[in-house]
Amino acid sequence: MFPIGSSKPENIYGQGRQDIWEHNYITFFDAEPINLEVFRPTFDKIRYDLTQDIHAMTGRMDQIGYFVSSEHDSDNVNELCSIYGWQPLHYFFWGWAALDWYRGYDHTFLIRGPETRKITHTFLAPNRITGGARSHRLELLYYIFKYQLTDNFISCPAVCPGEGQPIEQQLEPLTKQYPDIQEVFATQNLPLNMPGEIGHPMHSCWLSLFREAETSLLYLVSETIAQGRRHQLTEKTFKPICLQMPFIIHSTQGSLAYLRSYGFRTFDTIWDESYDTIENDQDRIRAIASLLRDLDSRTLEERQRLYQRALPIIEHNFKHFYSGGFKQILWQELMAMLDTVTTDRPLILDVDGPNYD
Amino acid sequence: MIRIDEIYNNTFWRWIYRHRPELRIFYCDPFGRSDPESVIRHAREEELLDTNYVFFFDQEPVNLAMHQLTFDKIRYYNNGDIHDPTWHLCRRNTEQPSELGHIVTSEKNSDSVDALCKEYGWRSHYYWFHGWAALDWYRGYDRSYLITEPEERVITKTFIMPNRIVGGLRSHRLEMLYYIFKLGLMDNYISCPEICPAEGESVKNLLLSGALMKADAVEAFDRVQLPLNMPNEVDHPMHSCWLSLFDESAECLLYLVTETVATGRRLHLTEKIFKPICLRMPFIVVGTCHSLEYLRSYGFKTFATLWDESYDTIEDDHLRIEAIARVLQDLDRLSTLERQRLYQQARSIIEHNYHHFYSGAFEEILWQELQSMLAEF
Numbered sequence: 001m002f003p004i005g006s007s008k009p010e011n012i013y014g015q016g017r018q019d020i021w022e023h024n025y026i027t028f029f030d031a032e033p034i035n036l037e038v039f040r041p042t043f044d045k046i047r048y049d050l051t052q053d054i055h056a057m058t059g060r061m062d063q064i065g066y067f068v069s070s071e072h073d074s075d076n077v078n079e080l081c082s083i084y085g086w087q088p089l090h091y092f093f094w095g096w097a098a099l100d101w102y103r104g105y106d107h108t109f110l111i112r113g114p115e116t117r118k119i120t121h122t123f124l125a126p127n128r129i130t131g132g133a134r135s136h137r138l139e140l141l142y143y144i145f146k147y148q149l150t151d152n153f154i155s156c157p158a159v160c161p162g163e164g165q166p167i168e169q170q171l172e173p174l175t176k177q178y179p180d181i182q183e184v185f186a187t188q189n190l191p192l193n194m195p196g197e198i199g200h201p202m203h204s205c206w207l208s209l210f211r212e213a214e215t216s217l218l219y220l221v222s223e224t225i226a227q228g229r230r231h232q233l234t235e236k237t238f239k240p241i242c243l244q245m246p247f248i249i250h251s252t253q254g255s256l257a258y259l260r261s262y263g264f265r266t267f268d269t270i271w272d273e274s275y276d277t278i279e280n281d282q283d284r285i286r287a288i289a290s291l292l293r294d295l296d297s298r299t300l301e302e303r304q305r306l307y308q309r310a311l312p313i314i315e316h317n318f319k320h321f322y323s324g325g326f327k328q329i330l331w332q333e334l335m336a337m338l339d340t341v342t343t344d345r346p347l348i349l350d351v352d353g354p355n356y357d
Numbered sequence: 358m359i360r361i362d363e364i365y366n367n368t369f370w371r372w373i374y375r376h377r378p379e380l381r382i383f384y385c386d387p388f389g390r391s392d393p394e395s396v397i398r399h400a401r402e403e404e405l406l407d408t409n410y411v412f413f414f415d416q417e418p419v420n421l422a423m424h425q426l427t428f429d430k431i432r433y434y435n436n437g438d439i440h441d442p443t444w445h446l447c448r449r450n451t452e453q454p455s456e457l458g459h460i461v462t463s464e465k466n467s468d469s470v471d472a473l474c475k476e477y478g479w480r481s482h483y484y485w486f487h488g489w490a491a492l493d494w495y496r497g498y499d500r501s502y503l504i505t506e507p508e509e510r511v512i513t514k515t516f517i518m519p520n521r522i523v524g525g526l527r528s529h530r531l532e533m534l535y536y537i538f539k540l541g542l543m544d545n546y547i548s549c550p551e552i553c554p555a556e557g558e559s560v561k562n563l564l565l566s567g568a569l570m571k572a573d574a575v576e577a578f579d580r581v582q583l584p585l586n587m588p589n590e591v592d593h594p595m596h597s598c599w600l601s602l603f604d605e606s607a608e609c610l611l612y613l614v615t616e617t618v619a620t621g622r623r624l625h626l627t628e629k630i631f632k633p634i635c636l637r638m639p640f641i642v643v644g645t646c647h648s649l650e651y652l653r654s655y656g657f658k659t660f661a662t663l664w665d666e667s668y669d670t671i672e673d674d675h676l677r678i679e680a681i682a683r684v685l686q687d688l689d690r691l692s693t694l695e696r697q698r699l700y701q702q703a704r705s706i707i708e709h710n711y712h713h714f715y716s717g718a719f720e721e722i723l724w725q726e727l728q729s730m731l732a733e734f
Contacts, residue, residue: 103496104360107724109371324717331500 001042004097007032009045023058025051026066026341027086030093033225033232034069034076035133036083047084066341070094072258074230091337095262095330098238099321101205105242106322111210114244114314119304122296123248124153124212125220128200131163131170136226136285138170139178140250143289146184149296153212157200158190177282204235213243217295217303218267223251227281231258241317246270246310250288253279262329263320265313270306271295358720361493362388364486365413368727370399377734378406380459381439383431384413391417393430402438405448410435411459411734412479415486418618418625419462419469420526421476432458432477456480459734463487465651467623484730488655488723491631492714494598498635499715503600505607507637507704512697515689516641517546517605518613521593524556528568529619529678531560533643535569536682539577542689546605550593551583597628606636610688610696611660613681616644620674624651634710639663639703641681646672655722656713658706663699664688 002013007029016022027046032039051065058064067086070093071077081088125144130137141156143149159166167190171181178184191200194209213219219240225232230252237259240247246267249255256266256276266273271294275287295303320326359368365384373380381400385391391414400407412431417424435458438444445453458479463486464470470481498504518537523530534549552559560583564574571577584593587602606612612633618625623645630652633640639660642648649659649669659666664687668680688696713719 100497104358104363104493105367107359107727108363108367109375110367334500 001029001031004031007039007042009042012042012045012050014050022054024064025054026068028068030068030070034071034074034080036076036080043080043084070232072231075228076230089337089340091334092262092330094234095326098235099327101235102207102238102242105207111243112214114311117214117307119217119307120215120300121152122216122303123218123220123292124209124216125222126155126194126209127222128157128202129160129162130157130167131160131165135170135174136250137222138174139285140222140288142178142181142184143285144292145188147289147293149292153194153216154192155194155200156190156192161200207239207242213245216245217307218246218248219243221247221249223249226251228252231255233259238321241321244314244318246314248288248291250285253277253284263325264317267310267313270310358492358496359489361490364489369413372731379408380734381407381410382413383410385416388416391424391427393427396427396430407439408445409454409457410439411461413461415461415463419464419467419473421469421473428473428477463625465624468621469623482730482733484727485723487627491628492720494628495600495631495635498600503603504636507707510607510700512608512610512700513693514545514609515696516611516613516685517602517609518615519548519587519602520615521550521595522553522555523550523560524553524558524563529643530615531563532569532678533615533681535571535574535577536679538580540682540686542685543581546587546609547585548587548593549583549585554593600632600635606638609638610700611639611641612636614640614642616642619643619645621645624648626652631714634714637707637711639707641684643678643681646670646677656719657710660703660706663703
């Protein structure tokens with residue numbers, strides 16, 4: 001798909017060779033989470049239009065085609081692949097994106113060193129798109145507002161910049177689960193902006209909010225995906241790592257474990273991270289909210305002490321990101337993914353020797 | 358790594374803002390511009406904090422005549438306050454600092470920088486801007502499959518030599534080409550425009566106007582039909598911030614780097630020198646005297662064990678180019694097998710340089726250097 005972030009049929013970009021019999025194909029759909037309903041026309045175009053010749057020539061109507069996503073242990077990917085007969089492959093696209101986008105911030109003087117920070121707030125929680133598949137952000141904001149945790153750095157639009165819908169409208173479907181959600185949101189004067197920010201600018205490919213970050217105990221990452229059985233972390237998770245902060249990740253079950261599998265450390269020695277093991281999406285949000293409420297009830301001295309205790313983990317994560325450790329893990333993973341593809345290379349291609357390409 | 362287009366804002370200005378709040382800074386933006394209109398300023402004038410200033414002129418080589426208006430603009434901007442002793446006394450109740458004005462360049466041991474500082478009374482500072490630019494621009498090519506592995510290469514040519522701007526202050530490229538054509542070394546990958554894309558002047562006119570001061574210059578260039586393009590290239594595209602010519606490079610024994618600056622006493626290497634390093638190739642540099650030694654001081658290795666690198670010590674700019682031509686001629690006379698063997702012999706150096714560039718070791722050297730430079734303030 002091109003450019004990054006696009007997912008419509010007209011964004012499909014194909015590369016192939018005319019000089020070799022193309023016996024198979026790979027679809028890289030790695031920049032967006034899989035949503036079978038929304039993206040069905042795209043998948044259909046790949047399967048029933050663009051690769052029809054390959055299916056016809058091989059005489060195989062299914063069980064060929066690779067599908068590469070940035071989603072791990074995913075019901076969505078499994079369902080998709082069972083429908084189209086594709087073999088799922090995975091690599092952490094967003095890890096690579098973050099390494100590229102957040103490069104060089106370790107050689108800037110934009111943010112105070114961790115050892116000199118003075119913690120005055122509990123968390124920093126930027127929110128931009130809140131509608132559609134991102135409504136889990138509204139659920140967490142509901143608790144934040146209800147528990148009056150608003151003396152923190154929180155942003156929330158009045159009109160979702162992604163969907164163009166007013167928040168009140170987006171709250172409607174949530175009233176069944178949270179009957180008082182409209183009232184709770186009515187206590188806030190939306191939009192909530194970060195200091196010095198107008199609107200809710202897209203900052204995916206930069207770090208920002210340096211002043212706010214250096215005075216907050218932790219970064220509350222409200223990930224793109226927070227529902228269902230799947231692991232899909234994006235560049236957002238790497239913002240606190242690069243800003244040298246602890247974090248709580250509001251995402252799917254097992255997200256912290258997934259992140260740890262890439263060599264990062266999380267904060268279970270500092271606070272309760274059992275929220276990561278809770279399967280029910282709503283219960284997990286509630287657990288995160290309780291944790292935030294608990295941390296927010298601490299005195300400034302206690303929060304400062306918590307931050308100090310987190311320093312070895314913060315330093316480990318920062319170094320792991322910037323010193324090449326994480327990159328090496330990603331590279332091994334990517335090559336292993338490519339190796340899978342080479343295993344079914346037909347012998348016929350070896351006729352001209354190894355330099356066929 | 359530093360995001361090179363943010364180096365002034367995120368690295369220098371932020372450091373100065375925090376550690377030397379009385380320094381006003383100037384730099385040119387966007388990248389590559391050096392005219393007075395491109396000057397950007399960050400200052401804390403409203404707080405009456407500024408007592409001194411620093412001009413980051415680190416992208417382009419210093420040319421006093423060409424950039425005089427820009428330097429004048431900086432100097433005279435500060436006339437009304439920083440350069441006025443009574444301003445310091447009346448507005449801040451302090452003495453005027455004894456040393457006023459700093460200039461940061463990417464040029465070392467440079468007569469041009471010395472002359473500039475003498476003219477304006479500035480103090481010079483140095484860090485290698487283009488080293489940082491190359492780290493940023495050529496990042497990630499070590500995770501691509503664009504470059505043929507050294508052990509798989511079949512060497513069929515002696516050198517690759519891309520040339521774009523050849524007029525004005527880049528006429529050393531024409532001088533190098535003159536020898537290449539004269540010595541009949543054209544069976545290599547060489548590009549040369551018919552009309553210089555920067556000066557808008559034809560190569561023929563440049564030669565006729567005596568750019569090379571060689572009686573047979575026109576005759577030598579008549580041996581080729583300009584423009585010379587790389588395979589599949591049209592015109593002479595600007596490729597500073599990317600690697601390119603992968604297939605051609607993989608066939609060549611070495612990369613002939615025709616640097617931006619190749620005359621006078623100064624050390625000024627640009628991103629061009631890193632192209633062969635990232636493409637995993639040996640190289641010969643048409644730069645100023647001691648350019649190879651300068652590169653080695655950053656932890657890279659050069660190829661003195663494989664061919665004569667004494668050209669690097671020749672002070673006379675013309676004789677140095679002539680010496681390079683002789684090395685090229687010798688290498689071009691070798692059989693294909695001998696060149697292949699030479700490339701194999703170079704592999705340990707190639708691997709060292711590639712690893713030094715991509716493993717973070719070079720970056721660490723640059724970071725120490727940059728921090729030391731900032732500490733001078």
